[in-house]
Amino acid sequence: MFMEEEKGYIIVTPGTLLATTPKTGNGTYTLNKKTYSKYLGILKRSETHINVLPFKYSYRPMAGDRIIGRVKDFNYPFFIVNMTSPAPSFLYLSDVSSRFMEQDELMQQYKPGTWIYAEISEISDRIKLSMKMTEARKLEGGRMASVSPSKVPRIIGKSASMIKMIQEKTKTHILVGQNGVVWIKGDNAGIVVKAIEKISREAHISGLTDRINKFIESELKNGK
Amino acid sequence: MENKLIKDGERLDGRKLDELRELKAELNVSKSTAGSAMFSIGDTIAVATVHGPMEVYPRFLENSEKAVIEVNYTMLPFSTDDRNRPGFSRRSVEISAVIKRVLERIIILEDLPKTKIIINIDILGADASTRCAAINAASMALVLAGIPMRDMVSSCSAGKVEDTLILDVAGKEDTEGDIDLPIAYFPLTDEILLLQMDGIMTKEELDKLLDMVKGGCKQIYDFQKETLLNIEKDLETK
Numbered sequence: 001m002f003m004e005e006e007k008g009y010i011i012v013t014p015g016t017l018l019a020t021t022p023k024t025g026n027g028t029y030t031l032n033k034k035t036y037s038k039y040l041g042i043l044k045r046s047e048t049h050i051n052v053l054p055f056k057y058s059y060r061p062m063a064g065d066r067i068i069g070r071v072k073d074f075n076y077p078f079f080i081v082n083m084t085s086p087a088p089s090f091l092y093l094s095d096v097s098s099r100f101m102e103q104d105e106l107m108q109q110y111k112p113g114t115w116i117y118a119e120i121s122e123i124s125d126r127i128k129l130s131m132k133m134t135e136a137r138k139l140e141g142g143r144m145a146s147v148s149p150s151k152v153p154r155i156i157g158k159s160a161s162m163i164k165m166i167q168e169k170t171k172t173h174i175l176v177g178q179n180g181v182v183w184i185k186g187d188n189a190g191i192v193v194k195a196i197e198k199i200s201r202e203a204h205i206s207g208l209t210d211r212i213n214k215f216i217e218s219e220l221k222n223g224k
Numbered sequence: 225m226e227n228k229l230i231k232d233g234e235r236l237d238g239r240k241l242d243e244l245r246e247l248k249a250e251l252n253v254s255k256s257t258a259g260s261a262m263f264s265i266g267d268t269i270a271v272a273t274v275h276g277p278m279e280v281y282p283r284f285l286e287n288s289e290k291a292v293i294e295v296n297y298t299m300l301p302f303s304t305d306d307r308n309r310p311g312f313s314r315r316s317v318e319i320s321a322v323i324k325r326v327l328e329r330i331i332i333l334e335d336l337p338k339t340k341i342i343i344n345i346d347i348l349g350a351d352a353s354t355r356c357a358a359i360n361a362a363s364m365a366l367v368l369a370g371i372p373m374r375d376m377v378s379s380c381s382a383g384k385v386e387d388t389l390i391l392d393v394a395g396k397e398d399t400e401g402d403i404d405l406p407i408a409y410f411p412l413t414d415e416i417l418l419l420q421m422d423g424i425m426t427k428e429e430l431d432k433l434l435d436m437v438k439g440g441c442k443q444i445y446d447f448q449k450e451t452l453l454n455i456e457k458d459l460e461t462k
Contacts, residue, residue, distance in 0.1 A: 013452050014367055015375025015412050029332065029374070036412070038332060038372040040452055056370035058258070058277050058336075086277045086339040148370075 009204050010043040018043065018050050027052030041150075042204045053204075059085045059149040059179040061127050063120050068139070068177030069129070071114045076103075079110055081118070081129055083179050084146070089127035091118065098132045115139040115183065117175055139175070142185035145193045147200045149180040154203040155196060162199070162209055166192060169216045191219045229385045229397055242391045244380070244440055249361075249451045251368055259369025263361035265444075266394050267351035272361035274369040277339035285340070290333035292340045295324040297358055303350040319355050326359055326379075326408045326417045332372040341371060352398035353381040356406050359418070364448055374410075376448055377417060380440035381406040382433045384425060389433050391440045405433060409441035 012018070018028060019035040027039050028050055037043070039054035061067075061083075069083035071091075079091040096106055110116070117137050121130035130136075147155065155176055156163050167174055172186025184192045195212055202208060229236055239245070245266030253271060254260040260273040280286040297320040301308050327343065343365070345358040359379035366373060383393040384403035393404055403423035410417050416434075425433070 011453050013376065013449050014373040027372075029372075031374070031412070036374070038335075038374075039370060040367050054370050056259070056368070058370060086279055086336070088279070150370075 008206060011041070012037045012043050012052060013040050014038055018052075023048075023050045025049040025051040027054055054150050056148045057150055059083075061085050061087075061089070061120055061123060061179075063123050065120045065178040066117065066133075066135070067120060067129075067179045068115060068117050068144075068175065068181040068183055069179070071110050071112055071116060073112055074107055074110070081116065083177070084181065085127075085179060087127060089120065089129050091116075091129040091131065095121065095128070095130040095132060109138065115144070117177065117183070139183050142173075142183050143189040143193065145182040145184065145196050147180045147182065147196060149178065151200040151203050152176060152178055152180055154208065155182065155199055157209060162212065165209060165213060166195060166216065169213070169220070188220070188223070191216060191223070194219065229400065230388050230390075235390065236396060237394065239392075241388065242436055242439070244392045244443060245394055247444065247447045249364065249448065251364065251451065251455045257365075257369075259365045259367070259371075261361050261364035261368060263357050263364060264349070265353065265357050265360075265392070267349050268347070268354055268357045268394075269349040270345055270347050270354065270357035270361040272343060272345045272358065272365040274341065274343050274362075274365045274371070276341040276369075277336045277371070278342070280338065280340040286338055289337055291331070291336035291338075293324060293327060293331065293333070294340065294342045295320045295327065295345065295362070296343070297323060297345045297347070297355075299347040299350055299354065303347045319358070322418055322420070323355065323359055323362065326377060327362060327366070329415075329417050330363065330374050330377050330410065331366065332374060335372045341366075341369075352394045352404075353392065353406055355379070355418075355420075356381050356408075359408050360444060360448065364452065367452060375412040376445060376452075377408050377410055378441045378445040378448060379406065379408040379418065380437055380444055382437040382440070384423065384429065384433070389429065389436060391436050403433075405437065407434070407437050407441065409438055409445075411442060411445050 016037045022030040022033050023035045028035050037052045039052050041052045041054035044051040067083045069081040071079050072082045073080045077093050081089045081091050118129040118131045119133050122128040170188035175183045248264045250262040253262050257273040262271045285292050297316050299308050301310050343362050347354045356379040363376045381393050382391050382405050383401045385397050385401040405421045408418035
């Protein structure tokens, strides 16, 4: 009805009929053996699946996700970490580091307000974080940016092509959390924030990496 | 016969019997919320803002199988001709409750266990059928907030004035008419999620009125859909 085939992508609203047979996929549901959309988003069809990529959705934690969060409080035996999801997550003292550290030392290092890069190790009645992986770290300095979690795959790009390109061009260091929080360190952090905003606006239009490449080049020229 | 409400099939404001007032909508009116929308039909203006999904407080309301929703409907002091006392009234609590029941049917609550969604609806201008405008605005704001939904819901009112059935009651027709019947309509399964009525009418009249009001709801549904699809086109050009 309101579809636009010629642009290469189709926008759907909730309740749009996608297939007259029950099909599996993300962002869809079945009712009376028909498949409908759940979100306002971009329709992606494959032979077996129908997916709807929402423009915006709230982050739903999954075990194994790497996230950027902020230490809110300490309450023995765990730190409470805020990671922009509906429920807070918990970082137990035993999971903070792979080597043994005294509680006093940990409390000195992870004061409330500290940003950390951690992994979700377990989801049971509460969300447990772990910092035992090698990439886990405390984030010092730098700048934070926030995007919708649905845009995170676009910021990283196919086999991390987008993020590698941005890092090389701007000579910055970037960490992206699955929850949509981005940490940028370097002199050109402002340009990266602008580029990320552009990505989240134009994620569904093809040729994204080239456009971001041109955008960063022109921004770098303007800066000098 | 000067103060007749309907003359030769035309109403006071020049509309036909089965014509809606002018529809307007604006999306993402507030940046600090997950999603927000303004919906206006004639002089009735509703602004809905959605917060969440978030943690459930108080804790005992938490449901481990589905989300909890909270609806706050308020009419602002300047919305009516006489100043309206700010805060909750008996009327606003009732309307919040009926809107909540409508929205519970269209949100897929099972997808968001242990969370709470707050929907605040403010009426900036009241010229009859405020609850309809409120439902329409809330439905659009929920879509923009990225909350999983079965479908959008649209709502519209109808009534009887001087033994004539009319769509979208407004102004004098509301205060002097015989019947006011707001409904919320779920187009996907052809269900009515809200039906309130005051006045007396026959069964045949009700059937006719329901057909008419469903047509109005479908018009509003198409308008909502078109607006939502257009905002994404605006995004690209920015």
